[in-house]
Amino acid sequence: MIKFWKERAKSKILTENIKLEDEINILRDELKGQIKAKFAGSLSIRMVDSGSCNACEAECNALSNPYYDLERLGIHFVASPRHADVMLLSGVLTFNMLPHVLDAWEQIPEPKWCITLGDCPAMKAPFYQTFAIKAPASEHLPISYHIPGCPPSPEEIMKGLVGFLRGV
Numbered sequence: 516m517i518k519f520w521k522e523r524a525k526s527k528i529l530t531e532n533i534k535l536e537d538e539i540n541i542l543r544d545e546l547k548g549q550i551k552a553k554f555a556g557s558l559s560i561r562m563v564d565s566g567s568c569n570a571c572e573a574e575c576n577a578l579s580n581p582y583y584d585l586e587r588l589g590i591h592f593v594a595s596p597r598h599a600d601v602m603l604l605s606g607v608l609t610f611n612m613l614p615h616v617l618d619a620w621e622q623i624p625e626p627k628w629c630i631t632l633g634d635c636p637a638m639k640a641p642f643y644q645t646f647a648i649k650a651p652a653s654e655h656l657p658i659s660y661h662i663p664g665c666p667p668s669p670e671e672i673m674k675g676l677v678g679f680l681r682g683v
């Protein structure tokens with residue numbers, strides 16, 4: 516027991532990744548600055564699941580937890596497309612979901628942007644052009660930006676949002 520505590524006292528804190536924290540702080544600063552400059556400090560996102568496995572949504576949910584806390588940067592996930600600036604689209608665009616995705620897109624007021632999240636909405640093979648799957652989304656919607664990954668981590672989603680905002 517004494518040996519354990521001696522070693523524990525000598526070791527550094529192992530639960531925090533300082534390098535990652537620094538990277539996230541840089542992303543936070545840029546997100547906040549870009550949203551302030553281009554969206555008057557408030558960017559509203561309507562997340563639409565068009566037939567995903569829910570892992571992309573789980574990673575997005577993490578962005579609202581106290582660690583990432585994107586709300587304080589001015590990013591809000593909204594319940595209605597009528598309140599949104601951006602549609603964040605995940606999933607493979609199933610035959611049944613496609614009309615609802617297009618309906619949600621129609622209801623977002625101009626100016627509006629669509630970002631695809633994860634590899635599913637950009638999918639070409641192996642399910643491309645089957646009866647059940649209507650991906651890639653670019654055949655149905657004007658896609659402004661794509662965030663790759665399966666699923667993308669919260670850091671990758673933040674990087675993707677920065678990339679999108681740089682292009683607006």
Ligand code: SF4
Pocket residue numbers: 566567568569570571605606632633634635636664665666667
């Ligand atoms: S991209 Fe991967 S994680 Fe995201 S919905 Fe598709 S299969 Fe799931």
